[in-house]
Amino acid sequence: MSNQQYEVVDVVLAITYKCNSRCIMCNIWKERDHEGEFTTQDLKNLPSTAKYVNVTGGEPFLRPDIVEIVRQIRKYSPKAQIIISTNGFLTDFISRRVEEILTFYPQIGIRVSIDGMYEKHEQTRGIPHAFDKCIATIKALQEIGVKNLGIGHTILDENPGEAERIYNLTRDLKIELSLALAQNSEIFFKKTDNKIKNFDNLRSQLEYLIDKELKSFSVKRWARAYFDYGAWRFFRYNERVLPEGSGKDSVFVSPKGQVYPADYVNHEIGNIKNQNINDIVNSQEAEKARQTTCKNNPYEAWMICTLRGSFEANKWNVLLWAIKNKLKVHLGQKVLK
Numbered sequence: 001m002s003n004q005q006y007e008v009v010d011v012v013l014a015i016t017y018k019c020n021s022r023c024i025m026c027n028i029w030k031e032r033d034h035e036g037e038f039t040t041q042d043l044k045n046l047p048s049t050a051k052y053v054n055v056t057g058g059e060p061f062l063r064p065d066i067v068e069i070v071r072q073i074r075k076y077s078p079k080a081q082i083i084i085s086t087n088g089f090l091t092d093f094i095s096r097r098v099e100e101i102l103t104f105y106p107q108i109g110i111r112v113s114i115d116g117m118y119e120k121h122e123q124t125r126g127i128p129h130a131f132d133k134c135i136a137t138i139k140a141l142q143e144i145g146v147k148n149l150g151i152g153h154t155i156l157d158e159n160p161g162e163a164e165r166i167y168n169l170t171r172d173l174k175i176e177l178s179l180a181l182a183q184n185s186e187i188f189f190k191k192t193d194n195k196i197k198n199f200d201n202l203r204s205q206l207e208y209l210i211d212k213e214l215k216s217f218s219v220k221r222w223a224r225a226y227f228d229y230g231a232w233r234f235f236r237y238n239e240r241v242l243p244e245g246s247g248k249d250s251v252f253v254s255p256k257g258q259v260y261p262a263d264y265v266n267h268e269i270g271n272i273k274n275q276n277i278n279d280i281v282n283s284q285e286a287e288k289a290r291q292t293t294c295k296n297n298p299y300e301a302w303m304i305c306t307l308r309g310s311f312e313a314n315k316w317n318v319l320l321w322a323i324k325n326k327l328k329v330h331l332g333q334k335v336l337k
Helices: 042-043 067-077 091-102 119-125 131-143 162-175 200-213 219-237 277-281 286-289 308-313 315-330
Strands: 010-014 050-055 081-088 109-113 149-155 176-181 252-253 259-261
Touching: 010 219, 042 067, 042 286, 067 081, 067 091, 081 149, 091 131, 109 162, 119 131, 131 149, 131 252, 149 162, 162 200, 176 219, 176 308, 200 219, 219 308, 219 315, 252 277, 277 286, 308 315
Parallel strands: 010 050, 010 252, 050 081, 081 109, 109 149, 149 176
Antiparallel strands: 252 259
């Protein structure tokens, strides 16, 4: 067993697999076994070292104790920035719950998933008027004072060109954009046949985003450009420009409390119902997962929650890349090859 001691800084916390969406890239909504979800008392085993906790689902607002869940995260991971990812379909319900959360945690972040404009989002999510519901939720959250607000967008072969439109929508709404690419997971998405094949579309979308982000004067947006560049290298050439931290500084927690190195690594290493997450990642089972399953995982992905530690450790390299390529885009040159 390795003598190195790990501290978790990034937790993806799936609080329920109940879902009111019918997404084409995810089968969570087909899940029927919702017995045995972890309780708010189990959250005492969250790591005090966490800097980021992404509360997700399913649809997290379908869990009636979501307000208390956020309260307990604040108690046991007090340094963490908490982001709730939602499909945004329950506008009034979401707004009321978030208003409660704002009374004790005004920094709460909300990301509303939108995978395309108008009909394209309806097709992707399988819900009539999905786009209109999401926009209504975003505006309702703005009205109650949510400052950390954004759109989560997933690039798929089925939504070509939509990343550009969603990016421009976020600029119009003056909110954030969080980007993801279609991936597979036996334990999270319950799907193993997602695959990006249209590399021309992927390159076009990422090039557009990189160009826009590098032309800004925000270091944070430069880092997003590097994330997009890394996504291209990973999905097109199966090459990593940064190592990921699955089972080291980041973990995925299922609604039943099961802890995995990441949401795409099907190797349970513990359970928050009976053990602290930092103890779990330093266990023999976690080391076994890192040495076997993580290294040989067929669904390995490029996602921010397993990369934040690498971004921090390589921040000067990321900055140098941004400066070099910022000059390129101002000269009208392409970044991606």
